[in-house]
Amino acid sequence: MEAPRIALIGARRVRQGLGPFVAEHLSRLGARVCAFLASSAEGREAAGADLERRLGHRPSGYTDLAQLLERERPDAIAILSPRGTHGRYLEAALAAGTHVLCEKPLLEGPRAAQRVDSLARAFQAAGLLLAENCQWPHVLPAFEELHGPIARPSEFAMRLTPASRGAEMLSDALPHVLSLLQVLAPGSGAHFEDLAFSTRAVDAREVQIEGTYLCGGRRLGVRVELVSGRTTPREAWLAIDGRRARRRVREQDYALFLGEDPPQGSERREVPLPDPLAAHLAAFLGDLDSVRGGAPPPASDAIIERARLLEHLLDAYTLA
Numbered sequence: 001m002e003a004p005r006i007a008l009i010g011a012r013r014v015r016q017g018l019g020p021f022v023a024e025h026l027s028r029l030g031a032r033v034c035a036f037l038a039s040s041a042e043g044r045e046a047a048g049a050d051l052e053r054r055l056g057h058r059p060s061g062y063t064d065l066a067q068l069l070e071r072e073r074p075d076a077i078a079i080l081s082p083r084g085t086h087g088r089y090l091e092a093a094l095a096a097g098t099h100v101l102c103e104k105p106l107l108e109g110p111r112a113a114q115r116v117d118s119l120a121r122a123f124q125a126a127g128l129l130l131a132e133n134c135q136w137p138h139v140l141p142a143f144e145e146l147h148g149p150i151a152r153p154s155e156f157a158m159r160l161t162p163a164s165r166g167a168e169m170l171s172d173a174l175p176h177v178l179s180l181l182q183v184l185a186p187g188s189g190a191h192f193e194d195l196a197f198s199t200r201a202v203d204a205r206e207v208q209i210e211g212t213y214l215c216g217g218r219r220l221g222v223r224v225e226l227v228s229g230r231t232t233p234r235e236a237w238l239a240i241d242g243r244r245a246r247r248r249v250r251e252q253d254y255a256l257f258l259g260e261d262p263p264q265g266s267e268r269r270e271v272p273l274p275d276p277l278a279a280h281l282a283a284f285l286g287d288l289d290s291v292r293g294g295a296p297p298p299a300s301d302a303i304i305e306r307a308r309l310l311e312h313l314l315d316a317y318t319l320a
Contacts, residue, residue, distance in 0.1 A: 004031045004288055007068060008059075009089055010080035010103070011036040011047040018103065018133075018277070019047075019080045020054060025278045026078070027055050029285055035060040035072040065089065069096040076100060076129070076288055083108050083171065090119055090130075099129040099291065101284050104175035105310055106132055106303065116307035120300035129297040131284050132306070134179035138276035138283075139238070139247075142258045145271045147243040153184050155221045156213070157239040161229040166204035169226050170314055177224055178306045180238070187216025190305060195316045204228075209313070237261070247273065 006026055011019040023033050036051065036059050038044035044061040052058040062068040069077075069092065076099035079089045087107050093100045100123070106116050123130040144150055158180070162172040182190070195211040205228040213220040229235070233249035248257045248270065259270030291297050 001289060001292065004075040004285060004292065005034040005072070006031050007035040007037070007072060007074040007077045008033060008080060009037045009065070009077060009085075010082075011038070011051060012043065019078075020050060021277060022078055022080055022281065023051055024054050025275075025281045026285070029278070029282055031285055033059050034074055035062060035068050037062050037065055037068055039063065065092050069093075069098060074098060075292065079103060080133075087115070094119070094122055094126065094128065097126065097128065099288055099297075101131045101133060101281075103133045105171055106307060108171055113304075113307040113311040117304050120304050124297060124300055127291070127297060129284075129287055129291045130300055130303065131287065132175070132303050133280065134175050134306070135276035135280040136176045136180050136238075137183045138279035139245075139258065139273065140180075140183065142271055142273045143238070143240065143245050146245055146258055146260065146269065147240075150184065150240055152218065153220060153240045155239075155241050156181065156184060157223040157225075157244075159225040159227070159235065159237050161227050161234045161236065163228065163230050165228045166207070167314060167317060169204070169207060169228055170317055171310070173226050174224070174310055174313055175306055177222075178309050179302075181213050181215075181220065181222070182302055182305070184240070185213060185215040185218040185220055187218075188301070188305070190215035190309060192222075192309070192312065192316075195313070197317050207317070209317075 008019055008023060011023065026033055033051065033055055036047055038047050038061055040063065044063055048058050048061045060072060077093055079086055079100060079102040083105055086102055090100060090102060120130055140150065158177055160173040160176065162169050164172050191214055193212045193214060198208040207226045209224040211222050213222050237244055237246040244261045245258045246261055248259055256273035256275055257270045258273045259268055287298055
């Protein structure tokens with residue numbers, strides 16, 4: 001089977017975007033980045049030059065998605081643009097019969113969960129792969145290497161530092177939290193109880209969420225700390241049953257590690273953390289190869305449920 005041809009929407013890192021990193025990882029994993037969509041002729045030139053430097057070839061640049069899809073006929077598109085643009089790109093990919101990897105969250109705004117449900121089922125019925133870019137479950141093997149096996153956890157905590165604030169901060173960060181909870185307590189019918197929100201700044205730069213996550217007969221106490229920040233590398237940690245693991249980025253080569261938060265004066269242990277974005281893209285390309293070979297696409301139940309849970313949390317935050 002020939003290498004898959006992938007087109008990028010959102011190839012530049014104008015607003016903390018992942019486009020250049022996704023392009024590099026896809027290329028290293030054996031895919032061909034064949035084209036990209038830009039919003040202007042100037043953006044097309046800048047993105048083309050940057051991708052050529054990173055990839056060793058210059059993908060075809062377009063400012064019109066219909067033209068890109070018709071001329072290039074990519075196997076898949078990676079939608080890495082701001083979340084308010086996702087809907088129209090997803091609809092265009094569905095109409096063109098193109099597989100999709102989309103940045104989280106898939107959709108926003110009124111009835112977002114219902115619209116995600118309809119879109120995901122339409123992709124499934126058309127035999128098309130639809131994946132959401134939630135990378136954090138790929139951190140769990142390193143967590144177990146650091147702390148030992150995870151067995152029926154009862155408590156989960158996480159701290160993330162997105163660049164946005166308030167409700168937008170929740171939209172940006174909570175899909176990561178939800179994707180981890182779906183792995184730690186799998187099953188259907190997931191829901192939250194006893195939600196409480198603590199906003200420790202007038203302009204909602206900091207939000208803490210506490211509650212109970214119930215799914216598959218399990219109950220997890222959940223605490224999430226979100227702090228708006230634009231410095232890099234971004235602070236991030238997760239804790240399962242009190243065992244905390246903090247992500248560290250080594251400045252000289254951007255290598256990732258997962259380390260303990262030991263008591264003051266104690267020695268810190270850490271383990272290498274394979275890049276979760278690369279791992280997620282490798283899984284996407286594996287699914288893409290299977291579907292291109294005639295297998296049905298993976299079920300979209302997890303995507304649909306994340307959208308429903310995110311909408312519930314956003315509604316609860318607005319009313320808090």
